[in-house]
Amino acid sequence: MTNEPAMSADPFQGERPRHTHFHERQAALNVREAWSAWNGFRFADYYYDPEYEYFxxxxxxxTYDICPMQKYYISGPDAAAMLDRMVTRDIKKLNVNRVTYCVWCTDEGRIVDDGTIFRISEDTYMLTCGSPSVSWLRKSAIGFDDVTITDMTDEIAGLSLQGPTSYSTLKAMGLEGLETLKPFGIMRFPFNGVELMVSRTGFTGDLGYELWIDPSQALAMWDALYAAGKDFGIHPYGETATDMARLEAGFIMPDMELSESLKTIHFEHDQSPFELNLGWLVDFKKPHFNGRRALLEERERGPKWTLVKLDIPGNKVAEGAIMYDTEDCDNEIGYVTSAMWSPSVKANIALAMIKTPALKGDIWAEIYYQKELRYYRKMALCEVKDKPFWMPARTRQTPPEVYS
Structure with a gap:
């Protein structure tokens, strides 16, 4: 006999990613076993093939699992005032059953994170974001006597449904009246004795919805959704296809375009709203908010960097490319954050951070690509685009087109 503790059969017990509320159904469909982790949850990179899922x-x-997304209820008579102090948008303008995109900053005007705020009742808001933010929310609530912060991440199952036949699928599921729901709106429906909240939101730049339900009915909702969508081509898709779709829409992605300011080490390796072309999210007409003074100064002098959309000649993806102001690499002016060959746009596209003064001249990308195990180099003269690469009319069409 010894006093040594028994060895666990699993040396990593307690450290493995948790399963989301939809994992049982997703695991059966993930034939490649292509998993990663997001906020401590097992999360699909792809199920069969990223390009297939993209199409x-x-x-x-x-469907895209958004259970790992952080979800917080901010409630009470002071909820609106507290959020208005925290984020750069005017939250008091947000009506009940509406959603808005927002960012929140440090006092230096650097972005802590971005996310969406749902006004689900007069005094209750739901904030969704990519990274855990409960500590920042609690700090932001200091000084507000009547506000409650509740972490609802495990209490709400979230599933995104995106694509042109998403409305037809939900209509076939029996969600009557959904045709009147406008972008960034919310509707509620009864489902198996609980409430199913549907928002017309998403991260693909296409027609789409997000479904929010009590975890006890998550699998039942999945089954009902897939039964309704069997004639409309419904499939699950993972993070890789999501990244392709959001880049076409010109949306920013954390750890690619956005470095959260509380996680960066090097000075100014984070970003401000103006640097990410999100100045439209900053409302200087409202009273004081985090970072207001610094952002006002930045607006007057102009941002050091500007995120731009680029159309690049040829088909060599500019991933990781360094940008110059001349073809002979005379002066480095920026870097590519995301790049791809767009199947829908039929173009070589990218997002890049460029030194703002350099936007007045030419922008060249130094691209390295591989061909039969050899690396080659080419210089490409880029064209700056003002509009999203992909944003079809159906994204905002109300009522959406019905497929049969």
Whole structure:
């Protein structure tokens, strides 16, 4: 006999990613076993093939698990005032059953995170964001006597349904009246004795919805949704296809375009709203908010960097490319954050951070690409685009087109 503790059969017990509320159904469909982790949850990179999944959401509809997304209720008479102090947008303008995109900053005007705020009742808001933010929310609530912060991440199952046949699928599921729901709106429906909240939101730049339900009915909702969508090409899609779709829409992605300011080490390796072309999210007409003074100064002098959309000649993806102001690499002016060959746009596209003064001249990308195990180099003269690469009319069309 010894006093040594028994060895666990699993040396990593307690450290493995948790399963989301939809994992049982997703695991059966993930034939490649292509998993990663997001906020401590097991999360699909892809199920079968990323490009196949991408085409599913561009031509039919697909589901994307958003259970790992952080979800917080901010409630009480002071909820609106507290959020208005924290974020750069005027939250008091947000009506009940509406959603808005927002960012929040440090006092230096650097972005802590971005996310969406749902006004689900007169005094209750739901904030969704990519990274855990409960500590920042609690700090932001200091000085507000009547506000409650509740972490609802495990209490709400979230599933995104995106693509042109998403409305037809939900209509076939029996969600009557959904045709009147406008972008960034919220509707509620009864489902198996609980409430199913549907928002017309998403991260693909296409027609789409997000479904929010009590975890006890998550699998039942999945089954009902897939039964309704069987004639509309419904498939699951993972993070890789999401990244392709959001880049076409010109949306920023954390750890690519956005470095959260509380996580960076090097000075100014984070970003401000103006640097990410999100100045439209900053409302200087409202009273004081975090970072207001610094952002006002930045607006007057102009941002050091500006995120731009680029159309690049040829088909060599500019991933990781360094940008110059001349073809002979005379002066480095920026870097690519995301790049891809767009199947829908049929173009070589990228997002890049460029030194703002350099936007007045030419922008060249130094691209390295591989061909039969050899690396080659080319210089490409880029064209700055003002509009999203992909944003079809159906994204905002109300009522949406019905497929049969």
């Amino acid at each position: 599913c959401i561009r031509n039919f509809c697909g």
